[in-house]
Amino acid sequence: MRVPLSVMALLVALASTAPVLAAAEGGPAWEACVGPTSTPDQRVAACSSVIDTGSETGRRLAGAHCNRGHGLTEKRELDAALSDLDEAVRLAPDYACAYNNRARVYSFKRDYDRAIADYDQAIKLDPSPALAYSNRGESRYSKGDLDGAIADFDVAIKRDPNYATAYANRGYVYARKHDTTHALADYTTRIKLAPDILAYIDRGNVYRDSEQLDRAAADYGEAIRLAPTDARGWRNRGMIRLFQGDNKGGLADYDKALQYDPSDVFSWNNRGQAKLRLGDKQGAIADFRKALELKPGLQTAQESLRKLGAP
Known part of the structure; x- marks a missing residue:
């Protein structure tokens, strides 16, 4: 059974227009x-x-x-x-x-x-800055115009082939369109240009959604290496390990995820699943109850407790 993931599907945040006036003619202010x-x-x-x-x-x-x-x-x-x-x-x-x-x-x-x-x-x-096209693409995406957004990101990349944000945003839109090939290509370029935690999590999510679980786990592992105190890498890799039947590995990853983000309801729920698979019924019940404390009405936790006879 698949366990829910707190998915980090995030359109990367777009930078604002930088100040453009020369400072040579003024004082400190x-x-x-x-x-x-x-x-x-x-x-x-x-x-x-x-x-x-x-x-x-x-x-x-x-x-x-x-x-x-x-x-x-x-x-x-x-x-x-x-x-x-x-x-x-x-x-x-x-x-x-x-x-x-x-x-x-x-x-x-x-x-x-x-x-x-x-x-x-x-x-x-001023049609020259890549930023304006990328920002307009973000607004078009937010309106649901995915093709218009991609067209703007295309222009942004033509204006500045090293603009990592535009690749990240175009990759995200391609992923939303289920165009795995183009999404992976854009995220890979983004990683070459700016290899931060979100770059690896975003590409890992595409690998996950296309059932390339080993590659997804590897990308989440890179996210952990880059930011070991950030819960996102741990909980994403934990989910993959549960998918693959590595319940002990999944449990260990969720332990880390909850160490760094104890407010994440899905980590509590998923760790409960790991404990249940490993035979720790009481530990699973405690985790499912914590998930419900954080998110009353969470259906997966309610169903798990009901099956365990612990409503």
Whole structure:
């Protein structure tokens, strides 16, 4: 019997438009406002200082609003970010940065039609950055337009063949379309460009869903190697081990998963399955009950307890 997995099906998070104005003509506040290494808090404070002095006008003032909007977006203060980005568009309607960053706020607010319209305008003003296409692809995907999303990721990759995020996102959409060959190719390229934990988990999920369990286990093992205190690699590999009948290995992996993430209901449920297969009835009952404590009504845990005579 297959056991449920807390699947890490994740469209990789899309980067926002980086500040684009040169810092050479300003003082420390201006440099922090537009500098690529500023934290969101630093950016918001510095851009506020620039705006409040009243020393900037036109496109430079629009840039300060655009970059403060960027910082506020990173802080998830979306209404305040939208106000800044509206002002940036008003001050410089030919400034692609403002449309890119405002589109990202609309996307976070799940207003995908407005997000796509702003990305359209940003691309019309400056069709060169890969980021705008990748971000528009994310919004198209969120609307359910999978083919439109792939088309945008295609362009993003043509603009920047080393853009790992675009490969990750295109791979995810191909996986949703059950196009295993293209999904694996994109995830493999992503791993070559940026071999982080999510890269291996995403490819492992495709191997898992296409019944290539040894390869899935190997990718989850790489995720564990890269991030041994992250529960995701452990619980994904634990599920594969249970699929393969390695109940002791599955139990060991779920022990680790719960050590690092004791709030994951599926790890409790799946570890209960492993314990049940290994003859530890009381341990299984305890784990199923914990799963139900975390998620009342979890059907698999309820059915397992009922079969064990322990409702």
